[in-house]
Amino acid sequence: MPDTATPFRIGVPSKGRLSELAEKLLNEAGLKYRRQNRALFARVKPLADADPPIDITFLRTDDIPVLCDEGAIDLGITGSDLVAEADVANIETRLSLGMGGCRLAVCVPESSPVVTPKDLAGDRVATSFPTVTRNYLNEHGVTGHVVELSGSVEVMIALGVADAIVDLVETGSTLAANKLRILDTIGSYETVLIQRKRQRLPKIADRIARRLEGVVIARAYTLLEYNVPEAKLAAAEAVTPGFNSPTVNKLEQSGWFAVRAMVKRSEVIGVMERLEELGAHAILETAIQNCRL
Ligand SMILES: Nc1ncnc2c1ncn2[C@@H]1O[C@H](COP(=O)(O)OP(=O)(O)OP(=O)(O)O)[C@@H](O)[C@H]1O
Numbered sequence: 376m377p378d379t380a381t382p383f384r385i386g387v388p389s390k391g392r393l394s395e396l397a398e399k400l401l402n403e404a405g406l407k408y409r410r411q412n413r414a415l416f417a418r419v420k421p422l423a424d425a426d427p428p429i430d431i432t433f434l435r436t437d438d439i440p441v442l443c444d445e446g447a448i449d450l451g452i453t454g455s456d457l458v459a460e461a462d463v464a465n466i467e468t469r470l471s472l473g474m475g476g477c478r479l480a481v482c483v484p485e486s487s488p489v490v491t492p493k494d495l496a497g498d499r500v501a502t503s504f505p506t507v508t509r510n511y512l513n514e515h516g517v518t519g520h521v522v523e524l525s526g527s528v529e530v531m532i533a534l535g536v537a538d539a540i541v542d543l544v545e546t547g548s549t550l551a552a553n554k555l556r557i558l559d560t561i562g563s564y565e566t567v568l569i570q571r572k573r574q575r576l577p578k579i580a581d582r583i584a585r586r587l588e589g590v591v592i593a594r595a596y597t598l599l600e601y602n603v604p605e606a607k608l609a610a611a612e613a614v615t616p617g618f619n620s621p622t623v624n625k626l627e628q629s630g631w632f633a634v635r636a637m638v639k640r641s642e643v644i645g646v647m648e649r650l651e652e653l654g655a656h657a658i659l660e661t662a663i664q665n666c667r668l
């Protein structure tokens with residue numbers, strides 16, 4: 376019998392760049408809460424009367440994978456880089472949340488003679504991602520000394536503590552400011568929803584994941600509507616295939632069709648220009664607040 380007395384716990388970052396992003400995402404998915412000063416929990420209305428209460432649990436971002444693995448929280452919002460670093464067995468990624476994109480890179484001074492990862496042999500590598508770093512060095516058959524730190528890794532070469540670093544890169548401005556260059560990219564990461572492999576309350580977890588998925592898709596897509604002559608309809612549908620398929624309706628004006636389709640936000644300007652070139656008229660873009668597909 377599942378333990379329905381214990382609240383359903385969602386671990387979210389208590390501070391830092393992901394904290395507000397996570398709160399906004401959960402709010403848009405209908406999970407609204409207010410954190411009282413520095414409280415550890417904030418209660419959300421249950422999704423259904425019979426459900427246990429849902430507690431948003433405010434944690435260090437890097438602790439969320441471990442606490443999910445230990446069963447202290449049922450779902451967690453954290454960085455997939457931190458999931459890789461935690462390297463725990465009982466969790467899985469349920470959903471990419473379309474935010475917090477970044478890379479983990481091996482970086483060396485701009486003036487360094489190092490050209491390939493093998494040139495790092497015997498070097499000191501400073502990082503706050505020791506597990507990922509050791510795995511990377513092993514994969515490349517390189518023995519190096521990993522200097523484990525909790526932050527401000529980018530200054531360790533200048534401090535004479537390291538010959539290279541493994542750190543997160545988003546815009547590259549920290550590297551430039553410290554006269555560092557990327558030797559190799561270990562991986563790309565983003566913010567994810569994680570869950571225990573054996574869910575305590577799977578129905579609630581599924582419902583929350585579906586709500587978040589609706590918001591994530593709505594943020595990534597926009598709705599495009601336009602009118603197009605029959606002769607160009609097939610070409611236009613190829614430009615706007617939609618999430619599954621476009622909606623097409625005959626217009627009163629003979630030989631013309633109205634098309635409505637979801638288009639990736641990142642592509643919509645180019646799509647509108649291609650439709651215009653095809654002879655489409657009344658091309659309208661509408662934001663999608665939420666969706667279920
Ligand atoms: N430029 C970035 N620097 C650090 N983390 C980033 C960056 N871009 C995205 N992220 C994501 O945010 C996570 C770090 O969030 P977290 O809140 O722990 O640290 P933070 O926002 O850097 O705050 P602080 O480092 O001050 O604790 C990373 O693990 C990564 O998934």
Ligand SMILES: O=P(O)(O)OC[C@H]1O[C@H](OP(=O)(O)OP(=O)(O)O)[C@H](O)[C@@H]1O
Nearest residue numbers: 526527529543544545546547548549550
């Ligand atoms: O490529 P960029 O856009 O410069 O971002 C990467 C930098 O951002 C993070 O540091 P953060 O700002 O989180 O400070 P921290 O070192 O205290 O975590 C990360 O540790 C890098 O140093």
Ligand SMILES: [Mg+2]
Nearest residue numbers: 391392526527
């Ligand atoms: Mg940081």
